Amino acid sequence: MSEPAAPPPESAPARHEIDSLHTPLSEAVAELHRRRAAPKLSAAVTEFERKLPPHFTPTEPFAALFRHIITPTHEVARFIATIHATHLRPLLLEYQQDKSVARNRDKYRLCRPAFTVRCGQMRNLKLVDFGQREGCRLAELRTSAGGHLADWHHALLAHAQSGTPAGIVDFSH
Numbered sequence: 001m002s003e004p005a006a007p008p009p010e011s012a013p014a015r016h017e018i019d020s021l022h023t024p025l026s027e028a029v030a031e032l033h034r035r036r037a038a039p040k041l042s043a044a045v046t047e048f049e050r051k052l053p054p055h056f057t058p059t060e061p062f063a064a065l066f067r068h069i070i071t072p073t074h075e076v077a078r079f080i081a082t083i084h085a086t087h088l089r090p091l092l093l094e095y096q097q098d099k100s101v102a103r104n105r106d107k108y109r110l111c112r113p114a115f116t117v118r119c120g121q122m123r124n125l126k127l128v129d130f131g132q133r134e135g136c137r138l139a140e141l142r143t144s145a146g147g148h149l150a151d152w153h154h155a156l157l158a159h160a161q162s163g164t165p166a167g168i169v170d171f172s173h
Contacts, residue, residue, distance in 0.1 A: 029086045032061050062089040062167070068138055069094055069110050070168050071153035072160035080161065090167050096139035096150055097172035102130045110149060111141065127152060139170070 023031075035041050063083040070076060070092045080090055102108050111128035127143045141149040154168065 025082065025086060029088070032088075036061060060089055062091040064091040064093055066093040066095070066171070068098055068107055069096060069150045069153050070157060071110065071113070072157045076157070077160070092168045093171045094150070094168065095172045096170050097137050100128075100130070100133055100136050100138055100141060102134060107138070110138070110153065139172075 063079070063086070065076065065079045067076075076092075083090055098107075100107055100111065102111075108130070111130060111133075112124055112126055114122050114124050117123050128141050128149060129144070133141055138149065143149055143152050150170075
């Protein structure tokens, strides 16, 4: 039996570059609070918020994730778990007025989600027939059972997260 190959030596300049792109979560939250307390910046944000829908901006600090339709993925679970320790409110933004396009992998997977049955085995579910619905707005798509596509994904998210995370907002209005 041969020994596993040693990992390639890490390049110091590459590691420095990667580290310079990453801000530890505790520092990011501290910076968020510092900026929120800065009067000049706070005034600029207030002016910007006047242009947003009234239901959009929460009064306390938040962390935002944007997707066409929020659905329980590893990314969403990681996002919620990561911000849980920060006490920031999750704000999950959607853009349901975008058009359905089968060539877009993310939109395709919303209509044909894949589930892991067991290690190495996947199953696909055909929620929407793209052949007849290509180019329709995501908000108009109905599942084969007749419900709204976004409602189906939100119900799946509520099941996966033991209740719907507060703060799902369709930002397309």
